[in-house]
Amino acid sequence: MTATIGYLGPKGTFTKLAVDKTFNGEVKHSYSTIPACIDAVNNGEINIGVVPLENAIEGTVQLTVDYLVHQVRLPIMAEIVVPIQQHLLVHTSFTGKMADIKEVHSHSHAIAQCHQYIHQHLPNATLHFTSSTGKAAELISERKGEPVAAIGNQLAANIYRLHTIQKNIHDFPNNHTRFIVLSKQQELVKIAHPVQSEKTTLLITLPSDFAGALHQVLSAFAWRKMNLSKIESRPMKTGLGNYFFIIDVNQPYDEVLFPGVKAELEALGCQVTVLGTYPVYQLDHL
Amino acid sequence: MTATIGYLGPKGTFTKLAVDKTFNGEVKHSYSTIPACIDAVNNGEINIGVVPLENAIEGTVQLTVDYLVHQVRLPIMAEIVVPIQQHLLVHTSFTGKMADIKEVHSHSHAIAQCHQYIHQHLPNATLHFTSSTGKAAELISERKGEPVAAIGNQLAANIYRLHTIQKNIHDFPNNHTRFIVLSKQQELVKIAHPVQSEKTTLLITLPSDFAGALHQVLSAFAWRKMNLSKIESRPMKTGLGNYFFIIDVNQPYDEVLFPGVKAELEALGCQVTVLGTYPVYQLDHL
Numbered sequence: 001m002t003a004t005i006g007y008l009g010p011k012g013t014f015t016k017l018a019v020d021k022t023f024n025g026e027v028k029h030s031y032s033t034i035p036a037c038i039d040a041v042n043n044g045e046i047n048i049g050v051v052p053l054e055n056a057i058e059g060t061v062q063l064t065v066d067y068l069v070h071q072v073r074l075p076i077m078a079e080i081v082v083p084i085q086q087h088l089l090v091h092t093s094f095t096g097k098m099a100d101i102k103e104v105h106s107h108s109h110a111i112a113q114c115h116q117y118i119h120q121h122l123p124n125a126t127l128h129f130t131s132s133t134g135k136a137a138e139l140i141s142e143r144k145g146e147p148v149a150a151i152g153n154q155l156a157a158n159i160y161r162l163h164t165i166q167k168n169i170h171d172f173p174n175n176h177t178r179f180i181v182l183s184k185q186q187e188l189v190k191i192a193h194p195v196q197s198e199k200t201t202l203l204i205t206l207p208s209d210f211a212g213a214l215h216q217v218l219s220a221f222a223w224r225k226m227n228l229s230k231i232e233s234r235p236m237k238t239g240l241g242n243y244f245f246i247i248d249v250n251q252p253y254d255e256v257l258f259p260g261v262k263a264e265l266e267a268l269g270c271q272v273t274v275l276g277t278y279p280v281y282q283l284d285h286l
Numbered sequence: 287m288t289a290t291i292g293y294l295g296p297k298g299t300f301t302k303l304a305v306d307k308t309f310n311g312e313v314k315h316s317y318s319t320i321p322a323c324i325d326a327v328n329n330g331e332i333n334i335g336v337v338p339l340e341n342a343i344e345g346t347v348q349l350t351v352d353y354l355v356h357q358v359r360l361p362i363m364a365e366i367v368v369p370i371q372q373h374l375l376v377h378t379s380f381t382g383k384m385a386d387i388k389e390v391h392s393h394s395h396a397i398a399q400c401h402q403y404i405h406q407h408l409p410n411a412t413l414h415f416t417s418s419t420g421k422a423a424e425l426i427s428e429r430k431g432e433p434v435a436a437i438g439n440q441l442a443a444n445i446y447r448l449h450t451i452q453k454n455i456h457d458f459p460n461n462h463t464r465f466i467v468l469s470k471q472q473e474l475v476k477i478a479h480p481v482q483s484e485k486t487t488l489l490i491t492l493p494s495d496f497a498g499a500l501h502q503v504l505s506a507f508a509w510r511k512m513n514l515s516k517i518e519s520r521p522m523k524t525g526l527g528n529y530f531f532i533i534d535v536n537q538p539y540d541e542v543l544f545p546g547v548k549a550e551l552e553a554l555g556c557q558v559t560v561l562g563t564y565p566v567y568q569l570d571h572l
Binding site for chain 2: 035036039062063070107108111112113115116127129130135174176212215216219221229230232233235
């Protein structure tokens with residue numbers, strides 16, 4: 001059986017780039033929103049869904065986390081980490097210099113990520129916002145001979161046959177974006193890259209808002225020397241003043257430490273849900 | 287002197303709506319990206335900047351926080367919390383029923399926030415993505431007599447003279463968005479609303495990644511019974527494995543408790559920076 005993979009589209013986005021680099025041979029379907037992709041996995045329409053978890057361009061942590069927490073609980077099967085690399089793309093017919101460029105098109109967050117570069121090297125260009133970086137590349141591909149550019153990734157350059165006039169124009173060199181792979185069928189999730197580390201993501205809700213509650217929660221991990229790589233509080237949607245926490249623990253779920261943490265936290269009145277225990281894959285280049 | 291306020295535009299966005307409801311009489315300038323708005327405050331081009339801090343549509347926590355932490359340190363003078371209310375908007379010439387609507391236009395995150403509503407009430411509509419909710423409203427205003435709709439807020443409906451065919455179509459009733467007011471000139475920040483609470487935001491960097499480091503940091507707050515309303519870890523841009531924390535403490539900076547926390551954490555090798563101690567304004571309706 002060939003697995004089907006859904007991803008947050010359209011084509012030419014970082015999500016598509018990550019899916020193409022990670023999976024081979026599966027049938028791929030594009031979805032236009034994060035909830036639509038998650039629903040499709042839940043309904044059995046597709047086997048695997050890939051959505052951004054931390055990515056300032058194609059999605060937000062909040063939307064993915066909130067939908068998983070409040071609407072559809074699907075296990076996280078893997079995490080894919082990729083560097084964000086933004087390039088300046090022009091039509092192949094463009095023969096001018098960088099300073100000649102009059103318009104720069106991209107998603108507003110991609111433009112923001114290249115803010116200082118644009119300020120220094122493209123001071124005469126006006127900024128134009130598109131719904132995605134892929135859309136910007138498409139637009140530039142239709143403007144032969146004009147001094148206009150898009151900001152986007154290598155995949156967008158390839159799809160729309162654009163010339164990369166300058167590589168890596170993003171202001172911060174160590175920007176990464178994280179994707180999660182959701183599925184109910186672990187046996188179908190086949191990733192050929194080496195596993196970089198293993199992680200467990202927990203959802204913890206506190207019984208009430210009180211001084212030191214989080215401190216007590218962290219004690220359960222600290223005295224076991226379980227290292228956390230991420231912690232984030234998010235308000236519950238039920239009203240103001242109620243919070244849940246998403247905690248990433250840098251080790252796989254086991255039969256001793258994690259059940260111990262869970263029992264202690266439940267005794268304190270917390271609810272503990274395992275959102276996934278899964279391998280992390282780091283892609284160095286795209 | 288009349289203060290000048292910069293905000294993340296374009297017109298018809300939630301940021302503009304929040305600025306209009308919060309400030310009166312000041313001169314207002316729209317900026318197209320978060321870094322451009324923050325730079326303008328830093329350069330003295332404007333007196334006050336308003337940017338989203340937690341908002342799935344017009345910006346991300348990450349972009350604002352990263353720019354403030356890594357590039358331009360400006361004090362936070364106030365926080366504005368507003369409910370997210372999405373409406374279904376049509377041209378005033380539209381006389382059909384909801385089920386007749388063939389196209390829905392909006393920012394992908396706004397469409398995602400109304401995912402279940404669209405699924406139930408607009409099953410025949412195709413989805414079209416725009417760079418902002420304001421842009422979607424503008425587009426619909428130009429399509430007289432056609433069965434097309436935009437998702438956006440009341441301000442967008444007013445500016446583009448659209449008819450609100452259905453109010454509050456967002457799936458989660460308790461979604462809020464938070465904006466921060468940045469300025470070097472406290473005396474110019476005049477907000478007429480009642481203060482809901484006071485808050486202090488700290489940036490804490492850990493000396494290294496070790497089990498229990500965050501637990502130790504939180505001890506300093508816990509034994510003083512200082513309540514935290516938000517905690518978020520973010521990777522430093524200097525490489526993998528280094529983190530900083532943004533912590534919101536539910537009380538104003540004082541001369542005893544905060545200096546005590548700071549001294550203890552510095553003794554542990556942490557760096558502590560006060561990003562702001564400021565009032566919170568909650569707007570109930572827009």
